[in-house]
Amino acid sequence: MAKLTPMMQQYLSIKEENQDAILFFRLGDFYEMFNEDAKIVAKELELTLTARNKGKGQPTPMAGVPYHSAESYISQLIEKGYRVAICEQVEDPSEAKGIVKREVVRVITPGTVINNKILKDKDNNYLVSLVGSKDGYGFSFVDISTGEFGLTQIDGQDSIDKVIDEISRINPAEVIIDETISSSKRIMNFIKSNITSIITDIEESFNYDRAYELLTDSLETMSLDGFGCEGLNIGIEAAGAIIDFLNKTQKRSLSHINSLLTYSTLDYMVMDANTRRNLELVKTMRDKRKKGSLLWVIDKTVTAMGGRMLKKWLEQPLLDVKEINKRLDSVEEISKNILLKEELRDLLDQVYDIERLIGKVVYGSANGRDLIALKNSLIILPKLKEVLEQFSTPKLKDLKESLDNLEDVTALIESSIQEEPPTTITEGGLIKEGYNEELDKYLDAMNNGKDWIVGLQKQERARTGISSLKVGHNKVHGYYIEVTKANLDAVPEDYVRKQTLSNSERYITPELKEKESLIFEAQEKSVDLEYKIFLEVRKRVGKEIDRIQGSAQGLAQLDGLISLAEVALNNNYKKPIVDNGGTIKIEGGRHPVVEETIEEEVFVPNDTYLDGEGSRFSIITGPNMSGKSTYMRQVALITLLAQIGSFVPASKAQIGIVDRIFTRVGASDDLSTGQSTFMVEMNEVANILNNASDKSLVILDEVGRGTSTYDGLSIAWAVIEYISDKEKIGAKSLFATHYHELTELEDNLPGVKNYNVAVKEEGEDVVFLRKIVPGGADQSYGIEVAKRAGVPYQVIERSKEILARLEEGEERTLQLAKEDSFVEKKVEKDPSKVKESPAQLPLFSEPNDEVVEELLELDIMSMNPLEAMNALHQLQQKAKNR
Incomplete structure (x- = not known):
């Protein structure tokens, strides 16, 4: 250090205290960065990397940006996940003895941004604090741009899940954590994988007493009784940690953070991170955009x-x-x-x-x-x-x-601030004439002086007879009188030469010099006074x-x-009836997002009836791509919309309050924790089984498909039994599956009902009608879906062949052979274990007189499509059970 210049010694000393931030070090009209900071900034902002002390053997990497445009550069760094420490000159260089004093006046982090260029208008920018203990977790958040500040305390058996749910809901730009949180693999994996990598550790010495003192000082109260958080010690500790962090980084008054919202997660419908993602509430799963989400629609x-x-x-x-x-x-x-x-x-x-x-x-x-x-x-x-x-x-x-x-605030700003003020507050032009008497005198002196100077040109032209004489001004020489060299012989004796140009001479007069001094003095004093007046007005507004x-x-x-x-x-949304009755009854329900995004099709509405008794669990079968997932999601979204006080996309709806919505819709490998698709699926199912209540709404799609057929079927069967059992959960549930065997549960479990997506067969083609009707599906139509997906014709035809033989009760294994790509090898099968497909009826069977009679009696022309499908379904069931 002793070999360095005083300025570099000062820089390194300040940098030592701000090692986790890029230091913007003010030097005159520039912010300079040195060493590693310079390399980072040069790379990230595409700036030229130069060097200081190039000729002395140890060049110091250096990069800089002009102070007047620094904001845009800082914004780019913050968006890339860096912290930036702003180091300013805090004394007048003209009054400094030795090196100018400098201090970090603010540390800008992703969670403390107030710059509108970074902030999104309709999104909050939250900083979150998490504290853990043996009694539970403290959770606090703040948006420094709006002053919103809140805390909660989370405890109980599923407290980690609730913490993750809150982090997911708040979606912070930055997180502050203590040692307990940093040692929780689940919480840390979730934050790093799904939220942010900007994490700050709370000092080990930080405690409840310090937090309480910081909060009461910041909120200017004697206690926290008025905010409803007394006794929530861990929550208070988390909130205090936020204030401590803001004090250290912002280094100024935060009086707009003047209230503390104490809330409980039990005050609102609970939705875990999976549910928020699956229902695409505020952003889509695929591209994380607002367009295509429920928020985009409403x-x-x-x-x-x-x-x-x-x-x-x-x-x-x-x-x-x-x-x-x-x-x-x-x-x-x-x-x-x-x-x-x-x-x-x-x-x-x-x-x-x-x-x-x-x-x-x-x-x-x-x-x-x-x-x-x-x-x-x-x-x-x-x-x-x-x-x-x-x-x-x-x-x-x-x-x-x-x-x-x-009106008083409006009047204050109206009377004081110019309608079109400059962007800066230190160069004048801010304050209206008539607001401050002293300022008016300066402005009058400036205006009178400028008027006198404007008249001087006319006056001097008349006095000297030089028609080309000009009165001008520049920043270096101030006001002057300019005379071309051809007219120098007519210059009066009282003119004093000030500057010589190639074709002219510039002069001043004693009177012009006096007026210039008055103008400059008035201008300097007016600028200083305007700045002081503006700060006073801003302070009065802030109060x-x-x-x-x-x-x-x-x-x-x-x-x-x-x-x-x-x-x-x-x-065309309708007002729902919302009550505590526990029934969800929807007539003509629609998916709010899908109906806004489909172009060539008309959205097919569907009815829903779920209650806590005879119709609490719906098993929905039907082909892929037929609309099962859309239907289940729309039930969840309609329920959710009703509970935020919105009208709903339905012709009629009655919604009994739901305490939680759970969804298990699709899954993929979780690479961050090394979990397979099936493990992810089972974790989600376990969360539902452990936390759902009889007031919850559960959406389950294809449970068990991530493992072998028999394992998957067994798990799905057991899950249905457990959720539908009123002694265990009894939640209102929608369960989509391809395991047709599960439709047998309707006859064995109370409250379970079968529904399927109606299908119309036209020759070899299949039309998915998107209509949910009572009863189980007959077929999966998987081959039809494969055909639509563009699977080659040969594979489709071969699939039909194999399916036909399997449905005859023969089980086969296929192996590759040289002479034929598909060689069949029959395997003996126990006849007692062969179950004929319910979709297959013998081609030549005895007529079913009862079915035929009922069919002949149907008045088809007076039926609507849904009534016709229901009637046809009933006849089909009778024919199968003949």
Whole structure:
């Protein structure tokens, strides 16, 4: 260190304290990076890598960016998963004795971003803290851009599963963990594989007492009683760890984080990470995009705040019937008043992101344009309240009351800040004339001086007779009088030469110099004063944060409700009946996403009936690609939509409150833990069997297909018995399978019903009707699906041959031979174990008089398609059982 320059010694000293971040070191008009930081930045940002002290044998790698454009470079690094420490000059270089003092003023991490260029308008940017102990887990989250701050405490037998579920729901950009969490392979694998690799360790010495003190200091309270978290010691520890992290990285006031939401995971419908993924609530499984998800369908919000609020509703469906019906009643009233709805939408469309704007104000990063955007948003509040006066439902009346007109804040910004201010706050042009008397004097002096200078050119041309004389200005020499060399003989004696050019001379006069000094002095003083005035105005606006945040919350909820009404009208959704009855009855239900994405087909609606008694478990059979998975998912999505207070895609629906939705739909190898497809599937099934209740909705698709036929069938059979048993679980369930043997359970297990997807055979072709009808399926039509997938004709024909022989009761093994690619070898089989396919009827059988008579009596022309299919199915069953 002794051999280094004082500046490099200072750099290395500061870098030593910020080893996990790229250090942006301010040198004049640039931020410079050195050593490994320089190499990383040069590679990631495609900058030129240079070197310091090239000629002294040990060159230091170096890269830099201009300070005025640093924000875009920092954004790129944050998006790539780096932390950036901003090191500024904290004293005036002209007053410094020796090297200028520098300090890290902020550490920017993925979880502490406030830059709008990085943040997505309708997504929160969460920082999460996790703490573990023998009593359970503490979970806390914060969005520094909006001030949202919450905690919960998770305990019980399945506490790790619940922690993972919460991490999945919040989807943080960054996670803070303690030693207990870091030693949990399940939690750490989930975070690293599915969420983020940006993980920070909490100091071992951090404890509950320190956390409590940090929280009360930050929230400016004597205790935490008012936030409902007293006694939740591990939760408090997690929340305190977040505040500690923010204090160390942000190094400034965080007064917009002024409330703490204490919640329980039992307050909302529980959905594990698999269910959220399988139902594609906020993003698709394949490409992780919003388009194609349920949120994509229902999000018609016009404000960023409303978009974030609607997403929260979707991820936390309600369990309280009263609250659900308050939302439903509001959506209904809005949808019935289309003109008022459009008026509200037009007004909301003029509102900027108030939550993040006030966050920037309090944080100290808001500029003049941010204040104008805030003012233009607050101006809309009185107009919105006027429109809301015309609604009568309790929820909308409450929202109207939650909106504060904030006319004092609007008036303050209106009177002080220019309508089109510059982006910077240190170069003047911010404050309106008439707001501050002292500033007006400076501005008047500047304007009068400039007016005098404008008139000087005319005056001097008349006095000297030089028509080409000009009065000009530049940053180096200030104001001057320019005379071409052809007119130098006419220059007055009081002109003082200032600069010589090739074709002209530039002069000043004592009077011009005096005016210039007055202008420059007034300009310098006005710029300094404008900066001080702006900071004062911003501080005064920030003091009203509680009122502003309250109104922002009201606007977000209103936008969310209007969005649901808009979707209900556009997509023909109906208001569901939501109660605690435990029955799910859907007539003409549709899949909300599929019906919006199919183009050439018309979506076929289906009915559903599930209860806790005689129809609690539905076994659904039918071919692949026939619509079983779509049907089951739509039941889950309709239930979920009803419980967020949305109308649903159905002609009629009655939804009994569901405490949890479980899905096991498809699986793949989990490479991160080395688990096979079947192991992943069994883990998901185990989670359902251990956590489902009689108030849950369970969606199971092809359980057991990942292993041998007999193993898979046995597991599926046992799972159905266990879930359908009221003494064990008794959950409302939909179970899709290709094991036709399972349809026999309808006659043996109470509450189990068979359904299948109707199929129409036209010669050798098969048409999937997408209609769910009572009874089990006769065939799998796997060969038909293979044909549609483009399997070669020869393979299809050979498959039909083999299938026909297998259905005759012969079991064969196939082996490859030189003379023939398919050689058959018969194997003896115990006749007692041969079961004829129920789909095969003898070609020449005795007529079934009863079936024929019933068939002749049917009035086909008066039946609808569903009635006809039901009747045909009943006749077919009678014919099989003759």
